[in-house]
Amino acid sequence: MPHLRAPVTRRERQREATYDEIVDVSARLLAEGADLSLRAVAAGMGMTAPALYRYVASYQQLVDLVAFELDKAATAEWAEAAARFPEDDPAARLAVACARFRQWALTRPREFALVFANPIAEEDSERRDLLTLSTSGHYFTDLLWQIWELYQFPYPALDDLDPVIREAVLDPVIPAKADHIPTEDRGILWVYMRAWSALYGVVTLESTGHCDPRVIESGQLFRATLLDWLAPLGLHHERDRITTILDEELARP
Amino acid sequence: MPHLRAPVTRRERQREATYDEIVDVSARLLAEGADLSLRAVAAGMGMTAPALYRYVASYQQLVDLVAFELDKAATAEWAEAAARFPEDDPAARLAVACARFRQWALTRPREFALVFANPIAEEDSERRDLLTLSTSGHYFTDLLWQIWELYQFPYPALDDLDPVIREAVLDPVIPAKADHIPTEDRGILWVYMRAWSALYGVVTLESTGHCDPRVIESGQLFRATLLDWLAPLGLHHERDRITTILDEELARP
DNA sequence: GACGTAAGTTTACACCGTTTACCGTTAACG
DNA sequence: CGTTAACGGTAAACGGTGTAAACTTACGTC
Numbered sequence: 347m348p349h350l351r352a353p354v355t356r357r358e359r360q361r362e363a364t365y366d367e368i369v370d371v372s373a374r375l376l377a378e379g380a381d382l383s384l385r386a387v388a389a390g391m392g393m394t395a396p397a398l399y400r401y402v403a404s405y406q407q408l409v410d411l412v413a414f415e416l417d418k419a420a421t422a423e424w425a426e427a428a429a430r431f432p433e434d435d436p437a438a439r440l441a442v443a444c445a446r447f448r449q450w451a452l453t454r455p456r457e458f459a460l461v462f463a464n465p466i467a468e469e470d471s472e473r474r475d476l477l478t479l480s481t482s483g484h485y486f487t488d489l490l491w492q493i494w495e496l497y498q499f500p501y502p503a504l505d506d507l508d509p510v511i512r513e514a515v516l517d518p519v520i521p522a523k524a525d526h527i528p529t530e531d532r533g534i535l536w537v538y539m540r541a542w543s544a545l546y547g548v549v550t551l552e553s554t555g556h557c558d559p560r561v562i563e564s565g566q567l568f569r570a571t572l573l574d575w576l577a578p579l580g581l582h583h584e585r586d587r588i589t590t591i592l593d594e595e596l597a598r599p
Numbered sequence: 600m601p602h603l604r605a606p607v608t609r610r611e612r613q614r615e616a617t618y619d620e621i622v623d624v625s626a627r628l629l630a631e632g633a634d635l636s637l638r639a640v641a642a643g644m645g646m647t648a649p650a651l652y653r654y655v656a657s658y659q660q661l662v663d664l665v666a667f668e669l670d671k672a673a674t675a676e677w678a679e680a681a682a683r684f685p686e687d688d689p690a691a692r693l694a695v696a697c698a699r700f701r702q703w704a705l706t707r708p709r710e711f712a713l714v715f716a717n718p719i720a721e722e723d724s725e726r727r728d729l730l731t732l733s734t735s736g737h738y739f740t741d742l743l744w745q746i747w748e749l750y751q752f753p754y755p756a757l758d759d760l761d762p763v764i765r766e767a768v769l770d771p772v773i774p775a776k777a778d779h780i781p782t783e784d785r786g787i788l789w790v791y792m793r794a795w796s797a798l799y800g801v802v803t804l805e806s807t808g809h810c811d812p813r814v815i816e817s818g819q820l821f822r823a824t825l826l827d828w829l830a831p832l833g834l835h836h837e838r839d840r841i842t843t844i845l846d847e848e849l850a851r852p
Numbered sequence: 853g854a855c856g857t858a859a860g861t862t863t864a865c866a867c868c869g870t871t872t873a874c875c876g877t878t879a880a881c882g
Numbered sequence: 883c884g885t886t887a888a889c890g891g892t893a894a895a896c897g898g899t900g901t902a903a904a905c906t907t908a909c910g911t912c
Contacts, residue, residue, distance in 0.1 A: 513813065875891085
């Protein structure tokens with residue numbers, strides 16, 4: 347059994363490369379507007395469909411794999427865009443990241459659906475675990491933590507939380523780098539969940555198109571939702587500045 | 600060409616019955632956990648798949664038909680549950696309806712996805728039109744209107760709205776019985792859009808399972824989101840009463 | 853160099869949506 | 883009343899899907 351830093355054998359390297367190619371081809375298919383199918387992916391790699399079963403146990407696993415990598419790649423995009431603001435300005439970074447997240451969801455609704463609207467049943471714990479690793483989730487949580495460090499926005503004490511929620515923030519299964527958050531400050535995670543729920547809501551509504559197209563195009567619904575969250579995050583003093591950044595970001599091509 | 604109250608011929612009655620059966624069989628399939636497919640529906644009716652093409656032009660149309668009827672049936676359920684409060688208590692009715700909506704989304708995630716997470720492309724205007732007819736949309740809009748009549752919550756003046764949004768509330772393509780809302784009061788529709796977006800958000804998040812299962816089970820995220828909307832709807836004085844109703848509804852089997 | 857295993861192939865099965873050609877039955881009309 | 887056209891269905895077929903099993907080939911290791 348290989349160690350974690352195992353000397354990668356030739357085979358293992360090749361296998362890793364194949365996984366990368368699977369993701370690449372899948373992403374290309376989706377970008378082209380084609381359906382994501384085992385056969386199409388295989389064909390795109392010059393293989394037959396059953397061969398993919400050496401790498402993935404089922405179609406759903408392929409989807410999960412691709413979803414994870416798409417999320418990772420997308421998050422890198424947002425993060426890069428947000429990085430035009432310095433590290434000590436997490437509020438501005440959050441505004442940019444949210445806007446880019448929305449933009450991504452609007453221009454790539456199929457990818458968005460794959461990553462964020464993919465139903466995850468109560469029971470299958472494998473896919474739940476994968477959800478915990480969500481790159482975007484970690485990124486947003488991290489930004490929120492930095493914002494708290496800077497602005498010290500109020501958050502519920504553990505005693506004020508519903509017992510179930512208390513348990514959930516103490517031992518989170520959501521994507522969150524929570525280890526570095528002191529136990530008594532875990533109420534922050536509740537703020538995170540609520541904020542994420544709001545962001546997820548508008549973006550999903552707009553991305554799936556269950557909304558007046560003009561409203562989507564204007565970006566007002568998204569804008570209003572985000573502005574509502576400035577105060578709870580202790581950013582009321584930053585309102586004008588963040589609004590400017592947001593509008594600037596929304597006006598982007 | 601028959602009039603609107605055309606004397607229904609035998610054929611027309613039979614055809615209508617067939618449509619009903621299509622919906623019934625489809626609903627049964629979904630309830631059984633099976634996939635919704637043309638072939639399965641046809642088989643369930645003792646027909647062959649191509650025969651269904653006499654009634655729907657494509658699989659997507661079948662889905663739309665079923666989605667519309669599922670929405671209608673579900674709305675009837677919520678409305679009936681909400682009707683345990685009198686007509687002059689729209690706030691209580693809204694609380695119950697929202698809770699039932701969520702309950703429905705949680706117990707029937709596949710149906711929910713069909714109706715509310717079904718991607719609608721920008722272009723295809725047919726499906727957009729269908730969206731405008733959404734029964735649940737009309738029901739919720741109507742409740743909100745009644746709440747406004749009773750509590751007169753503040754809403755933005757037309758001049759304060761973004762031009763695009765102003766246009767959208769004056770000539771809405773969303774499901775809303777807006778004809779009876781005076782032009783100058785159309786800002787209410789903006790409140791409606793925002794509230795619906797928030798409700799849609801949590802419910803979708805919970806229904807698709809992109810969330811800690813314990814948080815879902817506790818209902819706290821949903822509860823908090825709804826409570827946040829009491830004030831904007833002029834229901835701050837009703838907070839305790841509505842909260843009780845909501846908790847009672849959430850505790851239901 | 854032999855052996856075991858990993859990574860492919862081919863073949864096959866059971867589905868899927870959709871199109872075409874064909875055929876009774878049914879309703880409408882001159 | 884008889885003719886005609888539309889309606890509602892069938893069977894067959896095409897190309898597509900995920901998946902399973904058996905088989906082959908090539909590689910890495912002892």
